[in-house]
Amino acid sequence: MKYHIGLIGCGGIAGTWLQAVAQHADCRIALAYDLSPQAATQRAAEAGGRAVGEVDEILGSDEINLILVATPTPSHPELVVRAARAGKHVLCEKPMALNLKECRRMAAACARAGVKLAVGHSLRFWGAFLTCRRLVAEGAIGTPVSGSIDRMGAARLRRAAEVQTDNHWRSQTRNTGGAVLEGFIHEMDFTRAVFGEVAAVDCQIAGDQEYAGLLSPQIIQALVRFESGALVTLRTGGTVALPSMGYWLAGTEGALRFTSWGGPVEHYRHDFPEKKLVECDTTSAYYLELCDLIRAIEEGGEPENSPLNGEKNIGLGLAMYRAFETGKRVSFEKGLPQRLPAGYQNTRW
Numbered sequence: 001m002k003y004h005i006g007l008i009g010c011g012g013i014a015g016t017w018l019q020a021v022a023q024h025a026d027c028r029i030a031l032a033y034d035l036s037p038q039a040a041t042q043r044a045a046e047a048g049g050r051a052v053g054e055v056d057e058i059l060g061s062d063e064i065n066l067i068l069v070a071t072p073t074p075s076h077p078e079l080v081v082r083a084a085r086a087g088k089h090v091l092c093e094k095p096m097a098l099n100l101k102e103c104r105r106m107a108a109a110c111a112r113a114g115v116k117l118a119v120g121h122s123l124r125f126w127g128a129f130l131t132c133r134r135l136v137a138e139g140a141i142g143t144p145v146s147g148s149i150d151r152m153g154a155a156r157l158r159r160a161a162e163v164q165t166d167n168h169w170r171s172q173t174r175n176t177g178g179a180v181l182e183g184f185i186h187e188m189d190f191t192r193a194v195f196g197e198v199a200a201v202d203c204q205i206a207g208d209q210e211y212a213g214l215l216s217p218q219i220i221q222a223l224v225r226f227e228s229g230a231l232v233t234l235r236t237g238g239t240v241a242l243p244s245m246g247y248w249l250a251g252t253e254g255a256l257r258f259t260s261w262g263g264p265v266e267h268y269r270h271d272f273p274e275k276k277l278v279e280c281d282t283t284s285a286y287y288l289e290l291c292d293l294i295r296a297i298e299e300g301g302e303p304e305n306s307p308l309n310g311e312k313n314i315g316l317g318l319a320m321y322r323a324f325e326t327g328k329r330v331s332f333e334k335g336l337p338q339r340l341p342a343g344y345q346n347t348r349w
Contacts, residue, residue, distance in 0.1 A: 002026040002065075003294065006058035006088070008079060009070035010034035010043040013093060017068055018047050020286035027290065029068070031058045055079070059086040069093060072169045073176060077102040080117065084109040091293055093120040094189075095181045095317070096310035101342040103314055107307035118293040118303040119310030123186035124193050125288040127280035128263040132249060132256050135278065136194055140267060142253030144195055147232040149187045150246045155217035155238025160210045174347045180220060180317040181346070184236040187247075189313050191234065193304075194249060197227045197335040198312075203320040205349050207237065218349070222320045234320075312336060321346040 005021060007014060007029050014032075021027045029047035033055055034040040040051040058064055059082055067083040069076060069092040077097050083090045090110065096119045097103045110117040123129050136144055169175045176182040192198065207218030219237035226232070248257040254269035263280030289305065296303040312335045319330040319337040322344065331338050 004028060004030040004063045005066045005068050006030065006061065006064040007032040007043060007047070007049075007068050007070065008034075008055060008058060009068075009072075009093075010036070010039040011070065014043050014070045015046075016286055017070060018043065020284050020290055021047070021068075023284065023287045024290055024294075026294070027066075030063055031061060033058055055082070059083060059088065064088060066091065073098060073182070077106050080106045081109040084113040084115050084117070087113060087115060089116045089293070089297055091118045091120065091290065094122075094310070094313075095119075095177060095185050096307070096314055098177045098181070098314075099318070099343050099345045100311060100315060100336075100340070103307070103311040104342070107311065110307060116293060116296050116303060117307045118289070118296070118305040119307065119313075120289065121186060121189040121305050121310070121313065122285040122289050123261070124190050124304065125285035125292070126261050127282065127285075128247070128258040128261055128265050129190045130285075130288075131263060131265050131278055131280045132247075132258070133190075133193055135256060135265070135267065136249065136251070139253075141249065141251030141255055141269070143228070144249055144251045145228075145230050147191065147195070147230070147249045148235075148246070149191050149232065150235045150244070151184060151187055152219075152235070152237055152239050152242075152244045154243040155240050157240060158215040158217075160213050160215050173349065174345075177314075177317065178321060178346045178349050179218065179236055180320055181314065184220075184234070185313050185317055187236070188234065188316050189309070191224070191232055192309075192312065192316070192335075195226045195228060195230045195232060198224055198316055198319075198332045199227045200225045200329050200331045201316065201319050201323055201337075202329050203323040205321075205324045220320065220324075220349070222323070224316070315340070318344055318346060321349060324349070 030049045032040045032044040044051040067088045203222040209216045217238035222234045257266045265278040267276045293303045315336045323330045
């Protein structure tokens, strides 16, 4: 057993990681910590490991050589920095951080310590997304030139006169950075993996408006121009009672489309008599993500979900909010937004 993992954060996503780690012959979760001792004890028992009462017990353990950070977003930077100083490789759940300054601090700490850091953008390894990436790389649609990435959740009915209260950390924008960073960052990561470096972004946000006593759900829509010249629409938010997802990528020779993360992917080409259905791999995306980090540790180089990739995803998300806030297009250079303060953070939308 090469990798003895220290799990920090034992909430819902930890259960998924337990399953992924269990699939890898060289990995085991040895220690677990959570602010809730009960949660830590439960996850440790499920993994066949041991619960501890302090983070320092994990960071100071000679047994642990990889840290899995599965805590709320505001705690990511400090935990990653501390893990790096302790000489541990790190897999940190998305989003990486809430602003670019913290992303860079995390990356610098890991670089100084000579440890690897992967950010948990699992969707790029998931069924239909992974299949689309492979097909695009193989030239199945020629050069990608446009796309539409649409992830809308089912929103609850909200009455303007009702006071909405929710104490969960995700209910506070200051903790999540907003819906774009908290959830849709997965789709942005996939989009960047297909289309390359961002050149500019425009964005509009609507919602929370009163209509006959009811409040409209939030919707966020961005138009992203890539350095290649490709143009992609990104849309997320809520629709009352109707969850919907739809993804399509168009190229110079054909197109790809799917509505389920697990596939199948519809493949269209100018020389096909009809569309083809491409079945998708069902291997756990989290397992593949773990394998990718271990490959980087053992063979050198960076994982796909590198610190720089994580920073660029945060940069795109923050640029969308900034574009709406200022009413001006945000330009990018080398995949990062220009004239965006490193400490800029979305706390409103």
